[in-house]
Amino acid sequence: MNLSTEARQFLHRSRKGVLSTHSARFAGYPFGSIAPFVVDHTGCPIILISTLAEHTKNILQNPNVSLIVLDDADDMQANARLTVLGQALAADKTDADLRARYLRYFPQAAGYFDMHDFSFYRITPVQARYIAGFGKMGWEEGTALTTPLPPLAQQETGIIEHMNADHADNLRAYCQHFHQVDTEQAEMIGIDSLGFDVRASSAHQPPTILRFEFEQAIQDAMQARQALVAMAKACRP
Structure with missing residues (x-):
């Protein structure tokens, strides 16, 4: 299995990461926050966030973000991790298939859809850095993580x-x-x-x-x- 395929599988196995955005309040500083996500059928992470959240305010000013995904193993330095650099843009909250997919993974989020300030954002990868372990790492083009929408x-x-x-x-x-x-x-x-x-x-x-x-x-x-x-x-x- 090549490194890009490993990175894709790793992303699909993951459910949460650290989302870093460009701070609108403190110019020049990154702002990190915990972000649950699901991966859509094109390979893009989907997050559900509120307009009241600091990271959403940041995204609205600058959509360039970073999402780091870590293995749950104890030794984080020795285990896999993936950093996705991409653009976070609003997705269709009324997309029934996307909503159903998200709620199957996060059923506790059902109430958020009744709140008008929560929306889907799709992170389209531009570059990715995957570290599979000691000595096995590399940069990948964003297109190596994504695929055309399948039937x-x-x-x-x-x-x-x-x-x-x-x-x-x-x-x-x-x-x-x-x-x-x-x-x-x-x-x-x-x-x-x-x-x-x-x-x-x-x-x-x-x-x-x-x-x-x-x-x-x-x-x-x-x-x-x-x-x-x-x-x-x-x-x-």
Whole structure:
């Protein structure tokens, strides 16, 4: 796997980062804030922010931002991290597919959509610095992280509904086989060209999101079905 593909997978596995904007209040200084995000089907991070927030005021004056994403491992210097330099521009808050995707990952944000001061912003990567570990790092063009919008974007909700309704047993099997996690409930919450995410939970463990990566990138529902069937077969003794 090349460095740009690793960087894309790392970004898709992540849910939060540090957003740095150009301070409008203190000229010349960067302003950092915690930012939950989801990655859309083109590979761009999507943040939901309030016009009252300091970082939003900064973005409105200067849309050039930096988003740093860290591995959760204890030794941050020895583990992967990604810095995305890009432009944060307002996205369509009424986009039903984007809203549904965001809320599957962050259901607690549902109330924010009733507040008129919250909006989506899409960070389009311009440059990225990915550090996979000691001695393995490099700069990547923003286009190395992104892709044209695939048909899968409009098919995602249907795939998720089908998997959760008809193949819950397969989802639990994926958790056990690929992550060695025994779970009572497994719910697919997102699928993209590089893989899919499952929220796993049981009476003895808090909900956790597990990432599953495809061997080859997919573009549509038919390719998704083929990849998911192959993974289900791999789970069988």
